[in-house]
Amino acid sequence: MSSAEPAGGIQVRNLRFSYGERPVLAGVDLSVRPGEIVGLLGPNGSGKSTLVKVLSGVLRPYEGSATLAGRELKDMATRDVARTLAVVPQEPVFGFSFNALEVVLMGRHPHLAGLAFESESDIAKARTALQRCGALEFAHRPVLELSAGERQRVVAARALAQEPDFLLLDEPSSFMDIRHQVELYDLIRDQSDNEATGVMAVLHDLNIAAEYCDRIYLLKEGRILASGPTAEVFTYANLKATFDTDVYVDVNALTGRMLVVPLSQRRKPR
Amino acid sequence: MRTARKPLTAAGLLWGVVILTAVLACSILAGLSTGGGEGGLRELLFPAAGDGDGTRQILLQVRLPRVLLAALIGGALTVAGAVFQALLRNPLADPFVLGVSGGASIGSVLAVLAGIGGTGAGMAFGLDGRMLFAFLGALGALILIEKIATVDGSMSVYTLLLTGAIFNAFSGALIYFLQSIASLEQLHDIVFSLMGHVPSTGFGTVAVLAIGILAAVLYLFLQARDYNAMTLGEEGATQLGVDVERVKRRTFVLGSLLTGLAVSVAGLVGFIGLVVPHMLRLVLGPDHRMLIPCSFLGGASFLVLADLLARTVILPGELPVGVITALVGGPFFLYLLRTRRTGHEFR
Amino acid sequence: MRPALILLAILSAACSNNLQEQKPDPVSPKDGLRLVVVSPSAAEMLAELGMLERIVGIGDFVSRPPGLNRLPRVGPYNAPNIEKVLDLRADILVTVRSEAARASNARLRDLGVEVLELDTSHWEGTRQALRTLGDRLDLGESAGEILASLDEAMTTIRQRAEGSPSPKVLFVVGRDPLYVAGPGSHIDAMIQTAGGTNIAADSDSPYQLVSLETMLQRLPEVIIDTSDNGPDALRGRLPGPWDTWDFLPAVRENRVFWIDPDLLVIPGIRLPAMTERMGRLIHPEIFGDPVEADFEPSPEPGPTETTIEDSP
Numbered sequence: 009m010s011s012a013e014p015a016g017g018i019q020v021r022n023l024r025f026s027y028g029e030r031p032v033l034a035g036v037d038l039s040v041r042p043g044e045i046v047g048l049l050g051p052n053g054s055g056k057s058t059l060v061k062v063l064s065g066v067l068r069p070y071e072g073s074a075t076l077a078g079r080e081l082k083d084m085a086t087r088d089v090a091r092t093l094a095v096v097p098q099e100p101v102f103g104f105s106f107n108a109l110e111v112v113l114m115g116r117h118p119h120l121a122g123l124a125f126e127s128e129s130d131i132a133k134a135r136t137a138l139q140r141c142g143a144l145e146f147a148h149r150p151v152l153e154l155s156a157g158e159r160q161r162v163v164a165a166r167a168l169a170q171e172p173d174f175l176l177l178d179e180p181s182s183f184m185d186i187r188h189q190v191e192l193y194d195l196i197r198d199q200s201d202n203e204a205t206g207v208m209a210v211l212h213d214l215n216i217a218a219e220y221c222d223r224i225y226l227l228k229e230g231r232i233l234a235s236g237p238t239a240e241v242f243t244y245a246n247l248k249a250t251f252d253t254d255v256y257v258d259v260n261a262l263t264g265r266m267l268v269v270p271l272s273q274r275r276k277p278r
Numbered sequence: 279m280r281t282a283r284k285p286l287t288a289a290g291l292l293w294g295v296v297i298l299t300a301v302l303a304c305s306i307l308a309g310l311s312t313g314g315g316e317g318g319l320r321e322l323l324f325p326a327a328g329d330g331d332g333t334r335q336i337l338l339q340v341r342l343p344r345v346l347l348a349a350l351i352g353g354a355l356t357v358a359g360a361v362f363q364a365l366l367r368n369p370l371a372d373p374f375v376l377g378v379s380g381g382a383s384i385g386s387v388l389a390v391l392a393g394i395g396g397t398g399a400g401m402a403f404g405l406d407g408r409m410l411f412a413f414l415g416a417l418g419a420l421i422l423i424e425k426i427a428t429v430d431g432s433m434s435v436y437t438l439l440l441t442g443a444i445f446n447a448f449s450g451a452l453i454y455f456l457q458s459i460a461s462l463e464q465l466h467d468i469v470f471s472l473m474g475h476v477p478s479t480g481f482g483t484v485a486v487l488a489i490g491i492l493a494a495v496l497y498l499f500l501q502a503r504d505y506n507a508m509t510l511g512e513e514g515a516t517q518l519g520v521d522v523e524r525v526k527r528r529t530f531v532l533g534s535l536l537t538g539l540a541v542s543v544a545g546l547v548g549f550i551g552l553v554v555p556h557m558l559r560l561v562l563g564p565d566h567r568m569l570i571p572c573s574f575l576g577g578a579s580f581l582v583l584a585d586l587l588a589r590t591v592i593l594p595g596e597l598p599v600g601v602i603t604a605l606v607g608g609p610f611f612l613y614l615l616r617t618r619r620t621g622h623e624f625r
Numbered sequence: 626m627r628p629a630l631i632l633l634a635i636l637s638a639a640c641s642n643n644l645q646e647q648k649p650d651p652v653s654p655k656d657g658l659r660l661v662v663v664s665p666s667a668a669e670m671l672a673e674l675g676m677l678e679r680i681v682g683i684g685d686f687v688s689r690p691p692g693l694n695r696l697p698r699v700g701p702y703n704a705p706n707i708e709k710v711l712d713l714r715a716d717i718l719v720t721v722r723s724e725a726a727r728a729s730n731a732r733l734r735d736l737g738v739e740v741l742e743l744d745t746s747h748w749e750g751t752r753q754a755l756r757t758l759g760d761r762l763d764l765g766e767s768a769g770e771i772l773a774s775l776d777e778a779m780t781t782i783r784q785r786a787e788g789s790p791s792p793k794v795l796f797v798v799g800r801d802p803l804y805v806a807g808p809g810s811h812i813d814a815m816i817q818t819a820g821g822t823n824i825a826a827d828s829d830s831p832y833q834l835v836s837l838e839t840m841l842q843r844l845p846e847v848i849i850d851t852s853d854n855g856p857d858a859l860r861g862r863l864p865g866p867w868d869t870w871d872f873l874p875a876v877r878e879n880r881v882f883w884i885d886p887d888l889l890v891i892p893g894i895r896l897p898a899m900t901e902r903m904g905r906l907i908h909p910e911i912f913g914d915p916v917e918a919d920f921e922p923s924p925e926p927g928p929t930e931t932t933i934e935d936s937p
Contacts, residue, residue, distance in 0.1 A: 475834075
């Protein structure tokens with residue numbers, strides 16, 4: 009699997025990162041190819057969000073290697089990273105009375121020079137992104153007045169407006185209802201299929217992962233426990249080892265994809 | 279339903295700047311039109327032959343530099359407020375409220391004590407040691423306050439306000455201490471240097487301040503788009519390609535420079551950096567490409583008018599202009615604190 | 626809780642001891658009164674009354690007569706150090722009337738120290754202060770004599786100045802920002818007595834931040850500037866920074882005077898001498914030209930210091 013990778017994707021080799029003395033990523037190998045959705049799953053504190061931050065240039069320095077489309081992340085300016093890769097964060101932060109359209113326009117930031125103003129085409133891109141995320145109706149409302157789910161859609165639109173080669177999603181659907189979750193992931197799937205965007209999604213919901221991801225990485229204590237196509241990775245043993253929780257794993261009769269149901273600890277193990 | 283605000287364009291910025299420049303021009307004309315001397319605009323524009331009673335000279339050498347200084351100081355403090363607010367994502371971050379002015383005042387007092395910041399005989403000199411010391415004091419305070427108020431990488435508004443308040447109390451106490459070891463004549467200098475008073479200096483000082491302040495404002499303006507991105511948090515801004523550390527460093531240094539220059543010349547003029555940017559955001563929107571230049575122009579107008587009041591309401595006496603800005607700004611601060619608490623701006 | 630209570634008990638016992646010892650009668654001047662003086666003007670008056678030997682401590686701002694400088698200091702008049710005053714076993718604290726010192730003065734009274742508060746900020750108060758001191762120290766007669774001669778000196782100055790034109794005087798306490806002596810200050814009274822017109826007489830308070838523009842526009846004929854007092858301060862008859870305003874009669878006619886504030890600003894028994902000095906600045910044709918001693922205090926013999934040398 010490793011040697012045949014095209015140079016265009018995200019390649020992570022033996023990546024290590026620690027907060028001071030505490031190692032969080034202890035040698036991670038991972039890849040994301042253009043046009044595929046890769047799920048990153050693991051218990052709380054396993055290092056998923058840290059990996060997102062390292063790959064988006066927020067946390068430096070790291071040891072090991074991480075390349076974006078063939079370029080080593082270390083050697084890239086913050087701005088170059090932002091032109092290549094966009095992030096939909098878990099808990100987006102806002103300030104002042106910027107409206108949704110203005111926030112999405114900020115996605116054009118890495119593509120503009122100096123004090124430049126957004127052009128008509130930038131604005132058109134922002135509006136398209138808002139529309140694709142179902143957020144056009146509140147384009148002119150201050151983001152701080154929107155609900156958490158609405159804000160999440162604005163942030164997704166901003167990431168699309170950034171026109172990245174790669175999208176990193178950090179549990180983007182935490183505050184969304186099912187309908188909006190499905191709409192968001194359908195959109196991501198479209199983006200991946202049509203624009204060949206490589207997506208790495210940190211997910212909590214195993215069934216969403218099963219429905220949308222091409223491949224899965226299971227992360228625990230800063231190490232990859234298992235990786236591969238969803239059907240191969242989603243086994244009782246792998247999931248039990250990763251989450252220390254009993255699950256029932258089956259195949260969804262309707263879709264043919266995996267189905268995972270968590271089981272109460274109070275239930276006697278079989 | 280509010281009217282939809284269009285994204286900012288170059289033309290929009292130009293309009294905003296033109297209108298606020300006109301406001302500033304009117305404020306300066308108003309400031310020049312009256313005062314303790316007898317002269318007004320007529321004497322300024324149509325000089326009579328001869329100037330036996332000095333009316334025109336008073337206008338040109340007392341009122342004019344003072345009005346210009348008020349404009350520069352007002353602009354400097356307001357822009358400092360605007361960029362601190364952008365950095366901390368908090369509309370309450372005024373140099374005075376944060377304690378940065380307090381740090382600058384410690385520097386200024388130390389310079390007086392060291393004998394390098396005289397109001398002594400050097401009335402005509404443009405530069406004095408107080409400027410440098412006040413700048414260093416402001417920068418030191420800002421770094422300290424940021425370090426203390428940051429808990430687990432994020433800054434809560436209440437920690438920040440509390441840190442600022444405590445730092446202000448601390449610097450107040452330190453200044454009392456410095457006063458009590460100062461000689462009687464130094465005491466006089468110290469008390470007046472902190473009073474919040476726009477002096478009437480020579481044009482040398484006006485020129486030095488103009489160069490320093492305009493350069494700093496321009497430099498801050500050049501990273502205006504970065505401030506927009508900074509409202510998404512440091513992480514969010516980094517992911518949009520902003521070199522956050524560099525923006526922060528420049529803001530700290532230049533914001534402290536603006537505060538230090540203002541405090542070294544005019545003492546403690548509070549709250550102006552709080553009131554003006556907030557008003558401008560309500561009218562012009564939050565985009566910093568608009569906000570920074572307009573804060574300079576708006577803050578300049580505000581202090582020119584406040585100083586006009588300060589120097590005319592109790593003639594032949596004068597009020598310290600800090601009294602007027604505090605009377606306006608104090609209640610405004612409380613209003614902001616009250617109405618904005620429910621928003622998410624303070625997270 | 627308990628240690629605090631015990632401490633309180635000890636303290637209050639100490640207080641009542643003090644009260645019993647000191648309260649019954651004011652100490653008679655004959656019994657070797659011990660005086661602590663924090664009012665600069667009062668120190669000069671006491672010297673004039675011949676009571677220098679009775680002074681056992683002085684306030685921070687007291688500098689005259691120079692012989693006093695060797696005495697222990699008890700802090701400024703607005704915040705005297707109560708412990709030091711008690712330590713000096715003072716019978717009387719002679720101080721300036723001050724709102725800031727009210728609590729500490731009351732405390733000193735509770736602890737058995739008599740507190741004489743004098744208001745020497747103006748001429749009438751100064752006269753009253755001299756009378757108060759004379760009465761309290763059984764020196765009413767000599768106080769009366771001093772007073773009479775002072776009054777006479779003042780009257781003489783007033784009479785000499787009367788009838789001549791009254792030049793416009795700007796008296797500068799602080800220059801940047803401009804801070805001047807207004808109505809109700811002893812300086813304003815001195816200017817009038819010496820035959821001048823204080824151009825800040827219409828301001829609101831004895832000492833006032835004023836508009837530079839207004840003061841310039843009023844075209845002062847005499848400027849007396851006491852604002853410069855660091856090392857290398859300007860002294861004497863020269864325009865200094867005021868020469869920017871060459872349209873001012875005071876500048877054109879070379880009547881800007883830079884003076885040590887000690888020679889004009891500190892009120893008290895030297896008022897007649899100070900007023901006459903003011904007269905020389907305002908009306909040299911009547912009082913004579915100012916002399917060098919009018920600008921700077923003549924070098925006084927400092928407190929004799931004995932150098933202790935290491936002897937084998």
